[in-house]
Amino acid sequence: MNFSDITLEQKQTALQELHQVKELFASRGWFPGTSGNLSVRVGDFQEDEFHFAVTASGKDKSVHTPEDYLFVDQNGKPCEATRLKPSAETLIHCEIYRKTGCGAIFHVHTIDNNLISEYYGKQGFVPAQGIELIKAFNIWEEDASISIPVLPNYAEIPRIAELVPGALDVSVPGILLRNHGIYAWGRNAFEAKRHLEAFEFIFEYTYKRLLLEAARPLK
Ligand SMILES: CSCCC(=O)C(=O)COP(=O)(O)O
Numbered sequence: 001m002n003f004s005d006i007t008l009e010q011k012q013t014a015l016q017e018l019h020q021v022k023e024l025f026a027s028r029g030w031f032p033g034t035s036g037n038l039s040v041r042v043g044d045f046q047e048d049e050f051h052f053a054v055t056a057s058g059k060d061k062s063v064h065t066p067e068d069y070l071f072v073d074q075n076g077k078p079c080e081a082t083r084l085k086p087s088a089e090t091l092i093h094c095e096i097y098r099k100t101g102c103g104a105i106f107h108v109h110t111i112d113n114n115l116i117s118e119y120y121g122k123q124g125f126v127p128a129q130g131i132e133l134i135k136a137f138n139i140w141e142e143d144a145s146i147s148i149p150v151l152p153n154y155a156e157i158p159r160i161a162e163l164v165p166g167a168l169d170v171s172v173p174g175i176l177l178r179n180h181g182i183y184a185w186g187r188n189a190f191e192a193k194r195h196l197e198a199f200e201f202i203f204e205y206t207y208k209r210l211l212l213e214a215a216r217p218l219k
């Protein structure tokens with residue numbers, strides 16, 4: 001599908017969804033110091049051709065301006081003439097879309113996701129077991145256990161992006177970058193938000209549990 005075949009309504013819907021999510025996450029303090037980026041895919045998906053709206057790089061995500069988003073293609077290149085720069089981390093979004101065919105990807109930096117990604121960074125995954133919120137990933141088995149991948153936080157984004165297809169587990173819709181933040185995705189903005197919130201719950205739970213165990217080992 002060419003970008004020119006995507007309707008104005010499809011584009012406006014994606015921008016509205018991004019606006020709502022950005023406002024909500026900003027109210028939670030999830031974009032400190034201009035960090036974080038968001039994207040929503042528009043039109044049909046083919047592994048070698050897709051388009052998405054993404055936040056422009058370096059913006060204060062707690063304010064709303066007419067220059068907050070732009071549309072890019074599967075290589076992260078702008079689809080229309082613009083002076084805006086796509087998020088510096090757009091290539092990571094491209095790889096996640098390519099591998100999963102998902103509809104939206106949200107990336108935030110929080111204290112909890114940074115601490116947990118650093119704590120488990122060396123082993124390359126965060127274990128989580130028996131936490132009710134795992135069901136938010138559509139995993140319903142009792143006492144389910146998941147591993148959330150942690151990738152190194154290289155300075156060069158293409159180096160990180162090339163690790164994404166090998167690290168990504170399609171049944172666990174998130175990837176951490178060590179001491180950086182999380183990317184969570186879903187079939188649409190609603191699902192990506194649910195997944196991100198579940199991951200953040202799991203990180204806060206894990207962090208507090210580690211503290212508790214250090215103070216007095218749990219039985
Ligand atoms: C200021 S945080 C460093 C960059 C980053 O990790 C991030 O999420 C925001 O980058 P963007 O280019 O999307 O604004």
Ligand SMILES: [Zn+2]
Pocket residue numbers: 035036037089107109180181
């Ligand atoms: Zn980031």
